[in-house]
Amino acid sequence: MRYSILSLCLAVAVAAGCDGAPPAHDTPRDAAMAAAEQQAVAEVDEYSYAEPDQVRIDDLALDLKVDFDNRQLAGSATYTLDWADPKANRLVLDTRDLSIEKVVGERADGKWEDLKFSLAPKDKVLGSKLTIEAPQRNPRIRVTYATSPEASGLQWLTPEMTQGKKTPFMFSQSQQIHARSWVPLQDTPRVRFTYTAHVTAPGDAMVLMSADNDPNAARDGDYSFKMPQKIPSYLLAIAAGDLVFQPISPRAGVWAEPATVGKAAKEFEDTEKMMRTAERLYGPYRWERYDILVLPPSFPYGGMENPRLTFATPTVIVGDKSLVSLVAHELAHSWSGNLVTFSTPKDGWLNEGFTSYVENRIVEDLYGKELADMEKVIARNELAEEYKQIDPKLQVLALRPGTLADPDGASSATVYTKGAWFLQFLEERFGRDAFDPFLKGYFDHFAFQSIPTTKFIEYAKANLLAKYPGKVSEAELDEWIYQPGIPASAPKTASPRFDAVDAARKAWLDGGALPEAAQTAKWSTQEWVHFIEGMPETLPADRLAALDAAYQFTGTPNGEIAQRWYPLAIRNGYAQANAAAAEFITRVGRRKLIMPTYNALVKTPDGLKLAEATFAQARPGYHPITSASVEETIAKAKQGAPSTP
Structure with missing residues (x-):
């Protein structure tokens, strides 16, 4: 699944009960005792009866x-x-x-x-x-x-909420523990x-x-x-609506509403190439077909890796394939997650960290190292921001029991980005000639099994550390998996294209001119994201107006740009963007894209009013998971706001 990074920070902080205490690092301990302790709790799923x-x-x-x-x-x-x-x-x-x-x-x-x-x-x-x-x-x-109309794992859309406006729509979202809301299960x-x-x-x-x-x-x-093939409950999925099919290859295609299916098939036309790349690296695709269902914009996530039928947000269809790494990610789950599965949500990195790593390898193979490196940098910048505010207990790859009240509140930066970063660390230490066969062997060895982190550690010690002595120590393995933060040994990634963006932004902020159109015309979504993310927290309204006039950020159809621009504009009182921001968070229900705007709005009394009014209008079209996040954000802001006379 593609979660958000920054958009879940507030929920994570609430779930973790952050109290401003200094990081609680573990004291040195005997490795054998630590392993035994972890193994003892590894197979206990505290989120299931x-x-x-x-x-x-x-x-x-x-x-x-x-x-x-x-x-x-x-x-x-x-x-x-x-x-x-x-x-x-x-x-x-x-x-x-x-x-x-x-x-x-x-x-x-x-x-x-x-x-x-x-x-x-x-x-x-x-x-x-x-x-x-x-x-x-x-x-x-x-x-x-029978299910409840308010089932947390189902969304029901009236015809007016769909693109075609004629047929109602229903879809499920079972991960993490929402399958139990539409099927009684060992969830x-x-x-x-x-x-x-x-x-x-x-x-x-x-x-x-x-x-x-x-x-x-x-x-x-x-x-x-x-x-x-045997699957865990969170991969059980259903959808119903006005859906048609368009093939991409003999074993892959797109399902979507009629007005969307052609654009989606064009955007995702490299799916078969992605499958072949993953097969070359990690072994055969074992699920027969790989189809993509493009859901309405209310889908709360970027994608969901349901076997044979990835659920995907339409917000990645921007016409230039700049966001198709989402397809690479969900496809990668066919090996990491669907084939080899975490045995409890405490080990979420075994799904998402491995998948983010494999995703990046697919992107590098098909679209080049420059793009793969830019996406690494964006993810790691977001991780750095998240780690400024979340409890260190949530910064470990293998969570201890009782750490997290609700599995939906896990630190996405940890399970996705830190997990992938750890695998890149292993790749660089051992070299791809050794690490790629190791990972392929891991997928084969544990195929169609659900395992805890301790099983991965046992396998890595036997098939990497012992086989190639002196490359990585057990202490380093322990630091990555059981300690908070990012180890000093983490490999660094540089992006010359981002360096050029940084130089252009600095020149403008220092009083120079905005980058020339000839330069920015070649920028990818990733470069625009980096350009906006690097802006200072505060900017005068006239400077924001200059940016907007030059690049038409307000009203952008690109959700990745919108989710960065609108919070910047709202923070700095650039009211000209308010109407477009409200329209954006009404039309789109993907949490990653809309929560930064809600978080910015609720920080001022006028913004809070706009957030409440917009949510009231948008709520019928939101998935229950999205509604819960917005409700929590607004409620917390109101609790902290001074009472009105």
Whole structure:
């Protein structure tokens, strides 16, 4: 998944309970004792009620109806179970806001019988524990249920909120622990399962899932799916709406609304090349097809790596392929995350750090080292900003239990950027001739498994450190994984193109002229991002007006530029940008792009009023995950604001 960096800083700070205390660095300790301590907690998922050591879901069969009018999925989930413990006699599932109608179990004679069940009171983060009594240890159990219209993992859009304005739209977002809001499950990455699904919907809605979607499927309101590879619950996905398909290659293509599909297919036309690059480096693509579903702008993330069907934001379709690293990222998850999966959210870097590293290698291979290095620099600059304010406990790759109240509040800078930086450190120490085969071997060795950080460490010690002695010490490995901050040994990345941008910006700030059009006409999105990010916190309104007149930042269709320009303008009272900023955060629901603007608005009384008014208008089109972030930002600002007479 593509999370944000700066946009989650506020939520991270709240979740971490920052109190301004100095960084709490670990004292020296015995490496063997530390490893044993980590291993002891590695397989405990504190964000799930499930008991996978007792019984595991081996296969899931869904039978669901899509009800747009009532904003509801209703039907049944049937589980084929593997009773691991001979003494186990209950199945515990994770749920959130589900109405449980009935639970039955299959007897040895093939007949089904009612089973007793209880639904515990709701926990704000974890939802409700569903306990099913199964004294006969039934080989299959079926739960009949319905979702809530406010399910945290589903978004329902009216026709007016779509591009075509004729057909309603629905899509899921299961990561981190939102699958439980639309399917009762063992909602932990420790459990992997195959699944099938039968879904009915209105005849004008095409239904897709993270499964074997047929590009030639008839739109008839009756759909069947199969996912033969085992996946964790957060990769379970569904979407329904006015969707059509356009191929990119025999095994890849784009699904989108009719008005978008052609532009998306053009923007993402290098997808097959990306697949071949990743296969050359890390082994075969094991999921058969790789399709991309372009969702409405309300999708809260950049992308979501659902197997066979990446969900993607339309905000990366800017016409010049400058933001297609998002596709490289989600594709890379086909190896890091989907194939080899973290066993708990405490080990998120095993998914996102590895994926960010692989993404950068794909970008370098296809688009050149200059672009890959610019993207590294942008990410690391954002990491530096985030590390100025978040609790050091969130700056470690392998989180300790109890560190994070809600897995949605993890430090994205840590799991994405620090994780990728660590792998670049290993790459440079060992050389690509050694590190590339190691990484390919890692993906092969742990294919279709969910593992904790300790498993990676064991594998790295045996297949890198021991094989190439003297390159990296165990102490260095420990520092990267278990200590906060970035080690002094971290490799540096320079960008000559960014140096030129820095020089142009400095010349203007020092009283010179703005860069000539002949120079800026060649700038990529990344260079414009760096140009704006390097501006001082405060600028006079007339200087902002000069920038805007020269480069038309206000109203830009490029979300990466917009998310930097509008906060700069708002901070400095450049009111001419307010209307466009409000329009932008109303139209777009991607958290990374809109939260910086909300964070800037709420810092002044007038801005807070504009933020509240805009949110009231935009909220019906936001995903629940985005709404929660905006609500928290506004609420915190109001709590800190002086009372009005």
